[in-house]
Structures are given as C-alpha cells and as structure tokens.
Amino acid sequence: MQKSYCICLVILLTAAFIPAAHAEDSSFENLAKTPPMGWNSWNKFACNVSEDLIRSTADAMVATGMKEAGYEYIVIDDCWQVSRDEQGNIVPDPKRFPSGMKALADYVHSKGLKFGLYSDAGTATCQKRPGSKGFEEKDARQYAAWGVDYLKYDWCNTEGQDAREAYVKMSRALRTAGRPIVFSICEWGTSQPWLWAPGVGHLWRTTGDIQDCWDCSQPWGGMGLIHIIDLQTDLHPYAGPGHWNDPDMLEVGNGKMTAAEYRAHFSFWSLLAAPLMAGNDLRNMTQETKDILTNKEVIAVDQDPLGMQGRKVADGGATEVWMKPLSGAARAVILFNRGNVASPITVLWEQIGLAPGAEAQVRDLWAGKDLGRLKGRFTAKVAPHDVVMIRIQP
Numbered sequence: 001m002q003k004s005y006c007i008c009l010v011i012l013l014t015a016a017f018i019p020a021a022h023a024e025d026s027s028f029e030n031l032a033k034t035p036p037m038g039w040n041s042w043n044k045f046a047c048n049v050s051e052d053l054i055r056s057t058a059d060a061m062v063a064t065g066m067k068e069a070g071y072e073y074i075v076i077d078d079c080w081q082v083s084r085d086e087q088g089n090i091v092p093d094p095k096r097f098p099s100g101m102k103a104l105a106d107y108v109h110s111k112g113l114k115f116g117l118y119s120d121a122g123t124a125t126c127q128k129r130p131g132s133k134g135f136e137e138k139d140a141r142q143y144a145a146w147g148v149d150y151l152k153y154d155w156c157n158t159e160g161q162d163a164r165e166a167y168v169k170m171s172r173a174l175r176t177a178g179r180p181i182v183f184s185i186c187e188w189g190t191s192q193p194w195l196w197a198p199g200v201g202h203l204w205r206t207t208g209d210i211q212d213c214w215d216c217s218q219p220w221g222g223m224g225l226i227h228i229i230d231l232q233t234d235l236h237p238y239a240g241p242g243h244w245n246d247p248d249m250l251e252v253g254n255g256k257m258t259a260a261e262y263r264a265h266f267s268f269w270s271l272l273a274a275p276l277m278a279g280n281d282l283r284n285m286t287q288e289t290k291d292i293l294t295n296k297e298v299i300a301v302d303q304d305p306l307g308m309q310g311r312k313v314a315d316g317g318a319t320e321v322w323m324k325p326l327s328g329a330a331r332a333v334i335l336f337n338r339g340n341v342a343s344p345i346t347v348l349w350e351q352i353g354l355a356p357g358a359e360a361q362v363r364d365l366w367a368g369k370d371l372g373r374l375k376g377r378f379t380a381k382v383a384p385h386d387v388v389m390i391r392i393q394p
C-alpha cells in the first residue's frame with residue numbers, strides 16, 4: 001500500500017512538473033534558431049529615441065526591403081525609461097513616448113515586425129536610467145504585457161553582482177513572464193559569457209562597444225571594426241542554433257567608414273553567424289548602404305541552418321582567409337585584405353576541408369557572379385580594407 005502510494009505520487013509529480021518545465025524551455029530555446037536580425041537605436045541615435053523614430057523606422061524597415069531581406073526586431077536601446085512609480089513599475093518617458101509602450105508595440109506588430117526594449121542588470125542603466133536590479137520579475141511581466149519580443153540587458157552599475165547569477169535571474173523571469181522574449185546578454189565579454197550563457201540567453205556580446213571606424217580605440221573600451229574581428233578568432237566553438245556570439249550591432253551606413261569597409265564589416269558578421277542588428281537611420285539610406293544590408297546571398301550565409309560560426313584558416317599578416325561551413329557541404333569564404341595595398345589572396349581547398357584535387361563551383365557573393373567550377377584553389381586581387389566573399393559548393 002505504502003509503496004504503491006509512493007510510486008503514484010512520484011508519477012503524478014513527474015507528470016505535473018516535467019512536461020511544464022520542458023514546454024517552457026523548448027519555446028525559449030527555439031526563439032533564435034538562426035541569428036536574430038533587426039534594428040537597434042543606439043549606434044545612430046543614442047538617447048535621442050522617441051515613438052516617432054520607432055514608428056517611422058518600422059515603416060522604413062518595410063518600405064526599404066529590409067523586412068523582406070529578413071530583418072525583424074525593432075529594438076529601443078537606452079533612455080526610453082525615466083523612473084519607477086510608487087508600485088515600482090518602470091515608467092517610459094511620457095514626452096518621448098506619449099502613446100505608451102503597448103501602443104508602440106502594437107504598431108510595430110501591425111507591420112509584421114517584432115518589438116524590443118533595453119534594460120540593465122544593475123541599479124541604473126549606462127545612461128543613468130532605472131535598472132532592473134530587484135525588479136526583474138516585475139519588469140519581465142511588464143514587458144510581456146506591453147508585447148515585448150526582445151530584451152537587451154546591459155551591465156552598467158552592477159558593482160558586487162555576479163554576472164552569471166544576474167543574467168540567470170532575468171532569464172528565469174522572462175521564461176515565466178507569459179510571452180516568448182529573446183534575451184540578449186550585453187556584459188561586453190568581461191566574464192567570458194560564451195562559457196556560461198548558452199541556455200541563459202540567445203546571444204551575448206563578446207566585446208566592448210563597436211565604433212564607426214576601421215581601427216580606432218577609445219580609452220573607455222569602444223573599438224573599431226578590426227579590433228572586434230580579432231577578438232572573435234577563438235570563439236567559433238561556442239556558437240550554434242539558439243545561442244550566438246554577438247560582436248555588437250552594425251555600423252553599416254553610419255558614415256565614417258568607406259563602402260569597402262562596410263562591405264567587409266557585413267561580410268564578417270555573416271561569416272561569424274552574428275546577430276545582424278542594423279544601427280543606421282533606415283529612413284535615409286543611400287543605395288550603397290541598402291545594397292550592403294540587403295544582400296540576400298550574404299545574409300543567407302549568416303542565416304544558414306547549420307548555425308556554425310566561421311573561423312580564420314590562414315593568416316598572412318595583412319591578408320587573411322576565413323571560412324564558415326554551410327549546410328549541403330558548401331563553404332563561405334572571405335579573402336580579407338586588412339593592409340593598405342591591393343593584394344592577391346588565395347584560398348586552397350585543403351585549408352577549407354576539401355580534397356586538393358576536388359572541383360567545386362565558386363560564386364562571388366558581392367558581384368553576384370558564378371565564377372565556374374574550379375580545382376584546388378581560388379585567387380582574387382583584393383583592394384585594401386576590403387574583402388572578396390565567395391560561396392564554394394563541391
């Protein structure tokens with residue numbers, strides 16, 4: 001009697017808890033099977049955010065073909081929030097967001113897009129707005145009620161806090177908030193989040209803030225494109241479907257790099273299976289910027305279902321070769337010239353795991369041109385601060 005009562009209880013408890021936990025986990029796990037794509041306000045607009053900006057950006061996302069190319073999330077970064085009310089609820093800036101966040105999320109959703117917000121694990125955000133420390137569950141429930149689909153969660157003003165614990169706390173709050181929310185961890189790579197963040201969030205920043213420059217660096221930790229690329233070299237084993245290294249948002253179109261440099265930027269983000277969060281003004285894009293951000297063949301490299309991050313396979317100092325394995329035994333390859341003079345760069349089939357004598361179809365992804373079936377190697381002359389990006393199909 002006693003024993004069968006026990007067994008029954010165990011079965012009942014198992015039935016009650018395991019499926020629920022599993023169902024909750026599997027929906028969270030499935031939110032970013034490929035790297036998230038969207039737009040974030042910070043790189044171009046900093047604190048100058050408003051509902052007009054977000055509505056017109058959502059309109060532009062559709063009108064420019066960005067949505068059609070796969071961009072989905074519209075994320076408001078820092079500065080949308082001003083205070084907490086007496087019950088501790090977070091209060092959006094009433095001057096900049098007079099219609100409130102629910103109405104704004106509804107508008108973004110009405111365009112077939114998704115809506116994202118930003119908060120911080122500490123007492124205050126980097127721009128000194130209220131942080132979520134001590135309000136994790138309240139904030140998560142509020143975001144879900146507004147219709148938020150994506151949360152970027154920063155790491156300013158967190159003295160004495162443990163990064164893993166703080167992010168796990170918000171991850172749990174989001175999972176039980178009643179709405180699927182992509183969780184973007186932004187602690188700048190300080191505690192090596194690639195070692196603990198898979199399963200906690202869907203993406204994690206790997207570096208300090210990107211700057212709109214080739215190789216500058218700021219005393220506070222901001223850095224140009226090639227410094228960010230160099231810091232990704234050893235991180236490829238940690239990315240995969242549902243969990244991505246995030247080398248920060250795009251600067252393409254923000255004006256301080258050349259078209260070649262922006263092409264290199266976008267090629268690398270795709271080869272690295274990085275989240276593609278545009279950071280420019282979508283309402284005023286040159287054709288050149290639009291052509292880079294919406295190149296479907298380059299985006300397909302980023303979004304390849306295998307979900308493998310690319311890696312460096314040859315290093316000649318000023319010239320490098322990087323390779324990303326794609327589904328169907330294909331490879332994406334970047335011939336990268338980081339130097340100041342045009343140089344021929346070669347990829348050998350054996351550097352990318354193909355037999356030296358094999359024939360493979362080669363396609364130039366920026367020229368949109370088939371280059372034929374080639375045996376053993378491919379060489380191209382690459383302009384300074386530029387790339388040639390190819391897809392190789394054995």
Ligand code: GAL
Pocket residue numbers: 042077078125126127154155156186208209
């Ligand atoms: C930084 C973060 C940036 C941006 C900024 C807002 O910590 O890395 O991407 O969110 O805060 O204040």
